[in-house]
Amino acid sequence: MTTELTPAQDLPPGTALRHPTEADHARLQVALTEWWGGLGGEVGSMQRRLMVPRLFLQHFADTSFWVEDADGSLQAFLIGFLSQTDPRTAYIHYVGVHPERRRSGLGSALYHRFFALVQEHGRDRVRCLTGPNNLNSIAYHQRMGFRVEPGERTEDGVPVQPDYDGPGLDRVTFVRDL
């Protein structure tokens, strides 16, 4: 648990990877506010913050990742866990990459770290989801080998599951075999 991880070859030079701790939560909340380019306005920003309460850094730290620059500033994170109910499945709850680090391979490196880690725990399937308005995320997951699961309706060619996470919280869900 919370093994310190040292600079990794598949990450951009000067960055360091570790598991997050509870003390990182305030900086995570700032990233959730600032990194999405205002997607969904003030409500979207509040929804992102509420979706990652501190419990994820307390209780799912060992399958989550945190990348900092040489000066200690946050560059990317991945919050994921092993499904407790379904022994085949691991779940990626939230991923963020600093806007200035996009297209650097950093996000993909974190996904592949997570895939390898959960495979060590016997998982052969990864699930995650996004909002139907997050077209960048939908395209990204398809490039990363995720299948889009069927939806009740189609928006811009994407199958959408209406009210998936509650009233008005439509989702696009993804699954990838490992």
Add this chain to the structure above:
Amino acid sequence: MTTELTPAQDLPPGTALRHPTEADHARLQVALTEWWGGLGGEVGSMQRRLMVPRLFLQHFADTSFWVEDADGSLQAFLIGFLSQTDPRTAYIHYVGVHPERRRSGLGSALYHRFFALVQEHGRDRVRCLTGPNNLNSIAYHQRMGFRVEPGERTEDGVPVQPDYDGPGLDRVTFVRDL
């Protein structure tokens, strides 16, 4: 997993206990909207709904409980999990009891079921939290044997941890040894 549980002696007559499934999520969202007496207004209601996305019923069903009446209507629920990072700890994320079932012993019965279940998994400590404005919940957890953890400031005699779950999301946190 998702063992069907039959009517239990410690529950009110006519109620039945089981683990929740993903298909219960829409009804859970209705309960989160209607059972808190409008605590925190429309924002409070939305915060409650956002705090229990579908993933909890998908991936933590086997340590969560769902109680229905003879006619199948929801009477109470408890959403909890085993900490993946801390092998001593189990966490209760959300508990609700139908307003007409309050003071029936139903809530306590669910807490004690959860305590017994997580002890079978080797856990000897349970954590949970609530908002500082939820005075009923604070008093209830103290009656249930939880200690209030220290806070940075005190409100109405209760230690509060400011911005615990993000900006403006103050919390009162509890711990109970099993």
